[in-house]
Amino acid sequence: MPTNQYCISPAIVSEHFDDEVIIVNMSRGHYYSLRGSAAVVWQGLEAGTSKDGLLAYLAGTYATNEAELSKPLNSFLDQLVDEELVLEGTPSQTSPLPVRTLSKPFTPPLLEIYTDMASLLTLDPIHDVSPVEGWPIKK
Amino acid sequence: MAHQKIDAHQPSTRSSGEAHFTQLLADRCRSFQPQLSARSFGFDSLSLRVIFIGESHQDFFTKAIAHRASPPLPNGLTVYVINHKTSGVMLPQPCWDWQQADGHGIIYGLAAGYSATFQQDTGVFTWIAHTEQLAFVWGTDFATVPEWERSFPFRYILHKWFEEQNRYVLVHAGAVGTTAGGVLLTGRGGSGKSTSTLACLQSRLQYAGDDFVMIDLEALFVHSLYNVAKLEPGNLSRFPALQPLANEYPATDGQKLQFYLHQHYPSVVTKGFPLKAIMLPHFTGGTHTSLRPATPADALKALAPSTLALLRADQRTFQKMARLVHQIPCFWLETGTDLTQIPEAIDSTLQSLPTDATAPC
Numbered sequence: 001m002p003t004n005q006y007c008i009s010p011a012i013v014s015e016h017f018d019d020e021v022i023i024v025n026m027s028r029g030h031y032y033s034l035r036g037s038a039a040v041v042w043q044g045l046e047a048g049t050s051k052d053g054l055l056a057y058l059a060g061t062y063a064t065n066e067a068e069l070s071k072p073l074n075s076f077l078d079q080l081v082d083e084e085l086v087l088e089g090t091p092s093q094t095s096p097l098p099v100r101t102l103s104k105p106f107t108p109p110l111l112e113i114y115t116d117m118a119s120l121l122t123l124d125p126i127h128d129v130s131p132v133e134g135w136p137i138k139k
Numbered sequence: 140m141a142h143q144k145i146d147a148h149q150p151s152t153r154s155s156g157e158a159h160f161t162q163l164l165a166d167r168c169r170s171f172q173p174q175l176s177a178r179s180f181g182f183d184s185l186s187l188r189v190i191f192i193g194e195s196h197q198d199f200f201t202k203a204i205a206h207r208a209s210p211p212l213p214n215g216l217t218v219y220v221i222n223h224k225t226s227g228v229m230l231p232q233p234c235w236d237w238q239q240a241d242g243h244g245i246i247y248g249l250a251a252g253y254s255a256t257f258q259q260d261t262g263v264f265t266w267i268a269h270t271e272q273l274a275f276v277w278g279t280d281f282a283t284v285p286e287w288e289r290s291f292p293f294r295y296i297l298h299k300w301f302e303e304q305n306r307y308v309l310v311h312a313g314a315v316g317t318t319a320g321g322v323l324l325t326g327r328g329g330s331g332k333s334t335s336t337l338a339c340l341q342s343r344l345q346y347a348g349d350d351f352v353m354i355d356l357e358a359l360f361v362h363s364l365y366n367v368a369k370l371e372p373g374n375l376s377r378f379p380a381l382q383p384l385a386n387e388y389p390a391t392d393g394q395k396l397q398f399y400l401h402q403h404y405p406s407v408v409t410k411g412f413p414l415k416a417i418m419l420p421h422f423t424g425g426t427h428t429s430l431r432p433a434t435p436a437d438a439l440k441a442l443a444p445s446t447l448a449l450l451r452a453d454q455r456t457f458q459k460m461a462r463l464v465h466q467i468p469c470f471w472l473e474t475g476t477d478l479t480q481i482p483e484a485i486d487s488t489l490q491s492l493p494t495d496a497t498a499p500c
Contacts, residue, residue: 013453013454013457013458015436015439015457015458015461017434017435017436017439020434022436022439022440024443024444026447026448026453029448031440033436033440114440114444116327116328116444117444117445117447120445133229133230133232134232134233135257135264136237
């Protein structure tokens with residue numbers, strides 16, 4: 001059965017601007033920009049809105065038929081899951097979304113991904129610890 | 140393997156292990172002979188009192204912050220720098236499981252008020268006990284620590300100390316300005332942040348850093364941390380002011396040249412200035428330099444990722460940076476090959492800003 005609900009990953013931090021959301025995923029070392037309809041969807045996800053609710057919210061915001069929105073929304077949500085920005089599951093809390101109508105035409109939500117930070121976050125776990133002193137052995 | 144999860148490493152409530160570890164290590168340092176006199180450095184509200192245990196290449200830890208030397212203040216943070224090879228002082232048994240450490244050596248799950256990291260590649264362990272106002276930097280042999288580490292001594296300590304305070308944040312940025320005000324220069328790798336900063340060395344704009352600086356978010360003030368200028372060897376010919384110093388600071392393989400500006404050009408280095416704007420360098424390939432408005436989101440994208448990655452910082456630092464970019468004007472600094480135009484463009488923009496510039500971007 002397809003997932004209908006999502007919660008925001010605890011591994012990310014985000015900030016809202018006028019028409020853009022910046023997200024940093026420290027686990028993966030990527031950061032992201034969401035503009036336009038992508039920012040609208042993110043706002044909905046933060047409010048704990050289900051997929052059906054997001055569809056209705058987008059349709060209201062852009063005065064567009066839900067049938068036109070379903071495919072791009074599904075694709076975008078899949079991408080958010082793949083990037084571990086949201087997790088499939090029940091959100092811990094929900095809140096009402098502001099009612100708004102945008103005069104701009106709907107364009108499919110786009111996740112802009114920046115990967116230049118990833119090399120700084122390459123993990124190298126501690127392997128060898130001295131059994132006597134209890135400290136890692138210098139490599 | 141433990142990965143860093145921003146909200147997944149809540150401090151435990153136990154503290155006896157961490158307090159005992161701190162006490163044992165402090166006792167070992169205090170009983171070491173001979174005790175050398177402490178050296179003190181001031182970073183706005185923080186007074187750092189540094190005591191070396193064993194012959195520790197003091198310059199390695201103090202040259203980059205020499206311009207911050209100051210008389211000691213009460214209630215400062217005492218930092219013991221322990222060279223195991225020359226002192227024989229060993230660390231007590233750890234009171235945590237190494238499974239609590241991530242791949243960068245950050246140790247999670249310590250009791251509130253304690254922070255620690257173990258750098259596997261250098262063998263340097265750093266411990267901060269906030270309540271006891273003690274910190275320790277322990278190394279197996281500081282003589283083997285890479286040269287570039289000397290350009291940002293105590294960075295982790297400063298970051299962790301100020302991380303809990305809403306007022307201050309360390310950011311990955313250059314900064315230049317005058318007593319009347321200055322700018323942060325920040326951007327992704329290769330954007331020209333260092334070039335733009337160093338291009339100001341022979342202008343009236345003073346140098347507060349080209350790597351990390353500290354921001355007072357309430358006073359909107361930049362505090363210089365390190366007086367080091369770093370430069371790719373291939374770019375040396377573009378900076379006449381640094382060429383005479385190049386022989387003194389030969390580059391190690393694949394590393395940037397380092398110049399200790401306070402030693403050679405003390406008047407060039409400033410302890411700080413009011414922060415008036417954020418500028419995002421972008422090399423155009425043309426000759427001229429110009430500015431155009433940037434959005435707060437542009438500034439956050441330039442500032443946050445590398446700051447978070449290099450400091451292994453969490454959401455508190457992100458939120459402080461987000462707060463900062465909403466408070467001051469932001470510009471794209473479109474730089475060209477004529478480096479003299481860079482300080483001129485920055486200076487003229489600074490002078491065009493209101494003296495209490497807090498306008499939104």
